[in-house]
Amino acid sequence: MDFEPTKMKRIKLSSSNVIDVPGEIEEPQMRSREEGHNDHISGSTDSFFSGLNDDVALTCLAKASRSDYPSLSCLNTRFKILNKTGFLYELRKQMKIAEHWVYIVCDPRGWEAFNPSRNKWMKLPKIPCDGCFNYADKESLAVRTELLVLGRELFEFAICNFNMISHIWSKCEAMSYPRCLFASSSHGSIVIVAGGSDENGNVLKSAELYDSSTGKWELLPNNEFTSETISNDSLTCAEEFDLKMRKWRKIERIYPNVNRAAQAPPLIAVVNNKLYAVEYLTNMVKVYNRGKNKWEDLGMLPVRADSSNGWGLAFKSCGNALLVVRGQWGPEGETIVLKSWERESEIVNGMMEWKVIGVKENAGIFVYNCAVMGC
Numbered sequence: 500m501d502f503e504p505t506k507m508k509r510i511k512l513s514s515s516n517v518i519d520v521p522g523e524i525e526e527p528q529m530r531s532r533e534e535g536h537n538d539h540i541s542g543s544t545d546s547f548f549s550g551l552n553d554d555v556a557l558t559c560l561a562k563a564s565r566s567d568y569p570s571l572s573c574l575n576t577r578f579k580i581l582n583k584t585g586f587l588y589e590l591r592k593q594m595k596i597a598e599h600w601v602y603i604v605c606d607p608r609g610w611e612a613f614n615p616s617r618n619k620w621m622k623l624p625k626i627p628c629d630g631c632f633n634y635a636d637k638e639s640l641a642v643r644t645e646l647l648v649l650g651r652e653l654f655e656f657a658i659c660n661f662n663m664i665s666h667i668w669s670k671c672e673a674m675s676y677p678r679c680l681f682a683s684s685s686h687g688s689i690v691i692v693a694g695g696s697d698e699n700g701n702v703l704k705s706a707e708l709y710d711s712s713t714g715k716w717e718l719l720p721n722n723e724f725t726s727e728t729i730s731n732d733s734l735t736c737a738e739e740f741d742l743k744m745r746k747w748r749k750i751e752r753i754y755p756n757v758n759r760a761a762q763a764p765p766l767i768a769v770v771n772n773k774l775y776a777v778e779y780l781t782n783m784v785k786v787y788n789r790g791k792n793k794w795e796d797l798g799m800l801p802v803r804a805d806s807s808n809g810w811g812l813a814f815k816s817c818g819n820a821l822l823v824v825r826g827q828w829g830p831e832g833e834t835i836v837l838k839s840w841e842r843e844s845e846i847v848n849g850m851m852e853w854k855v856i857g858v859k860e861n862a863g864i865f866v867y868n869c870a871v872m873g874c
Contacts, residue, residue: 547578561590565598565663565874566614566621585664588644588874599818599873602646602661605826605835605863607633610646610661613837615817615856626659627668628652640683641872642690643711647671648868651679656698660714663872674716676705688712691740693722706740706747722747752792763809768816771842775821779809784821784851798851801838802827813869822871823853826864833864 547556560578563571568587572579581587591597601613602623610623626633629652637650644663651657656677661668674692681695681703693706706719722738737753740746754765754776766777774787776794782804785794802812802825813824820839827834837857844852 547575547581557587557590558594561587561594561596564614564617565591566617566619569666583664585644588664591874597818597873599871601815601817601822601824601837601857601869601871602639602641603813603824603835603869604639604867605859605865607867610648610868611859611862613857613859615837615839618857620857620859623661624666624668626661627670628657628659632657632659636679637868638679638681638683639868639870640685640690641870642685642709643688644872644874645711646870646872647690647709649679651698663874672714672716674707675718676703676707678703691719693719693738693740720745720747750792753787763807766804766809766812766814768814768821770816770821771819773842775814775816777804777809777814779804781805796849798846798849801851801853811865813866815869815871817871818873824866824869826862826866828864829858829860831860833861835859835862835864835866 547553547560551559560571560581565588568582572582598614598616601615602610603613604610609625612621612623613619614621626648628650631653632650635651637648640647640649646661646663648659648661649656650659656673656679658671658673659668660671676697678692678695678697681692683690683692685691688711690709690711691706692709695703697703704721706722708717708719709715710717719740722740737750739748739750741748762779766779768775774789775797776785776787777783777800778785782800782802784797784800786797787794801823804812811826813822815822815824817839820841823838823840825836825838827836835858836855838853839856840851840853844854846852
């Protein structure tokens with residue numbers, strides 16, 4: 500299948516706000532500056548904010564915390580309609596505004612979201628899959644305003660999608676080659692998955708791209724090597740996919756330490772175009788020097804990864820910071836703690852300055868899945 504970019508259309512939000520949005524997004528009816536002024540005079544409630552024209556109102560709404568959107572929707576019919584279209588998230592993207600929320604599951608029965616800027620937790624609705632899906636191994640990915648959870652139901656693989664705009668779970672279109680235990684990476688509105696194994700345990704060489712603006716999967720060229728040929732050397736390699744050239748490139752010796760059989764999959768994160776990884780045996784955070792194809796020690800993790808061989812913790816990028824999520828025993832029992840580190844922070848004698856940004860008591864101690872959504 501040839502790659503075709505998502506069809507976009509240009510929408511005029513107001514006299515000074517014009518954005519490009521996916522073609523399927525409906526255009527809400529906007530009101531002119533003069534109409535907004537007349538509303539103020541006549542006392543009409545058919546506006547975003549009484550007395551403000553749409554130019555100013557849209558800017559204010561885009562800059563507001565997205566955690567406030569549900570409350571604002573209760574106050575104004577026009578904003579409620581606007582919010583359902585996903586229009587504001589496209590405007591936020593144009594204005595380079597993003598809030599990063601953390602989505603985690605520490606109890607197989609349900610997901611929770613955490614907003615670091617408000618220190619606020621939110622329980623997500625029940626996922627519409629069978630019990631087998633809840634307790635089986637899963638992969639989670641965040642792309643634009645969607646949280647994708649890929650796992651296995653009793654008889655087949657399944658993909659569930661939580662839409663941040665509608666706050667509803669739904670079943671997604673299946674991949675051309677359903678899989679588990681795959682590698683993945685997201686960029687903008689797309690996510691790419693590669694390798695893994697099918698429902699019969701066969702190793703896959705194929706890769707697929709998911710476009711959140713269309714909800715469709717596209718088959719990509721096969722990656723060059725698979726775990727069929729795994730050796731101590733190949734475990735330290737990686738592959739890079741060029742979206743323009745549609746080709747894979749093998750990078751030798753990119754992973755800092757070969758996994759042992761009992762170790763978790765690699766804990767890696769990208770922040771400001773820099774690649775970071777955790778070396779389980781030493782609890783060391785490393786940063787990759789692309790020019791030298793070499794890993795350099797950065798500092799210590801705030802938790803012990805070696806005690807569990809890397810299982811049960813999350814290592815993610817969260818905006819301009821690294822994020823570590825791990826359970827621990829606290830005064831109230833099992834507690835999940837979120838800690839972040841920003842590049843500007845000092846590193847003294849190999850100790851990184853990690854900041855606690857969130858705590859969830861009585862939530863479990865093992866992090867099964869974690870994803871960070873920025874929009």
